[in-house]
Amino acid sequence: MGASRGDSLLQQADKKASSSTGWFSSSSSKWEDAADLYQQAGNAYKVDGRWTESGKAFEREADCRLKADEKNDAMNAFYNASKSYKKTDPMAAVNALHKTIKLVTEAGNFRQAADREKDIAQIFAQDGLDIGRARDSYQRAGDWYKQEDANATANQCYQQAAELSAELGDFPTALQLYKTVADWSLTSPLTKYSVKEYFLRAVLCCLAMGDLVLAQRSLDEFAQKDVTFPSTRESKFAKELVDACDEADIERYTAAVFQYDQVTKLDNWKTNILLRVKKALEEDEGNLT
Template sequence: MGGSRGDDLLAKAEKKASSSTGWFSSSSTKWEEAADLFQQAGNAYKVDGAWAQSGKAFEKEAGCRIKADEKNDAMNAFHNAAKSYKKVDPAAAVNALHQTIKLVLDAGNFRQAADREKEIAQIYAQDGLDIAKARDSYQRAGDWYKQEDANATANQCYQNAAELSADLGDYQRAVQLYTTVADWSLTSPLTKYSVKEYWLRAVMCSIAMGDLVLAQRNLNDFSQKDLTFPSTREAKFAKELVDACEEADVERFTAAVYQYDQVTKLDNWKTKILLHVKKALEEDEGGLT
């Protein structure tokens, strides 16, 4: 956008950043003034919808803030760059967020680092950009939230990581994550109701990885952790799935799925897992082992 306000401010910022320090001014002052101009340019480009230019201007602001030893302002500048880049360049947005996280971690603010890592996960997950990296970022964010005792938010991230792990065929990690979420959920009356769903998913992932011994052991362990679990529809459904797979009975498996779906509609994630298991059953008449 030639002749725009953003271009004018950017030129002034570049001139200030490349200027020599005078007798009556400090190097720090120069970088502060240049940073302010880059920030103004970034905002001007935002107004024009020139998102790539906006992101670059904010990144240059961040560089100046670092030279002026304004670390907090540098964090904000990198984050503003990421928000602009998100509109047009996901990879650049992720890079800017990584720069933000480095500064945030240096300051010991793990909660803010978790927020930024969660943003990275969402960018990677959007439109299936990179599911493996999304999963890893959700889990990392969950770990950092956990360190800050933000347990509810941590477990939301772990749930997302578990779901993506299953999508990647990494059922073992999905089982571990769902079990972790369930164990924490058991500790609060407000979240205890959701435990049966996580345990059902953990058993389904155990079956999907072809480990019926693990599936049965999980059912037993979960039943000991919560004595009400065996009487739930989720537990009965899980047990019926395990039994059908042990007998390599495709018809029994299909009937169990149909009956459960009549009362509790299966979501896309469960449907995908169940189709995977059914296909394995049909291909292996000896049953899953």
């Protein structure tokens, strides 16, 4: 690849950063000038699609901004670095985002920290890079959003964390997160319609844990929280599944799943959980015969 404008700007920035401070200039202005040149280099590399070089240039800009005590500009530079790195080096993007979060939390801006933590979660979740760390980041972002009273966004993050928890086989955490999301959803007429979905998912988590007592107790608890829930298809489906498992009746269980799917198409998440529960039923039946 031939020399680009980015290469030229990077050389100028390196020269400025390593220069000695003259009689009539301050150390601060030296770092500011170098930072401006690194920023220009980062943007020039972006134009050329040289994403890794762009990310590195923005990180060097951020370091100079910190030396010039320009923390807000350093935050932006680290964030710009993460956006460039995301194209070619996900872990470098995550590291740059962690540096951004450190600065924004020190400044007390937890809403912005939540946004960046959510970015980290999305990077880890994409293509299954690291589901465990994605879950943890979604949960942390949710906590920060909640702290800042951004409840709707917090619950979107908790929902993602719940789905990933179940994917990891951590059903107790998934159950608690779905209950948290459901409780908040009950407080608003705009979100109340979705509560039955979260209640169903919570019961499925109980079944995946093999805890029929907790499943039935959860159904009773949900009926008290929302008096309309027992009349919904979701509640009747959940109750039929609990009864089928209680009787170890695989045919009844399979029929309930088939009938529900005929009217409301099961998504991949529910399908995977239902298959897991069915497999456990089959294994129990095999142990009895």
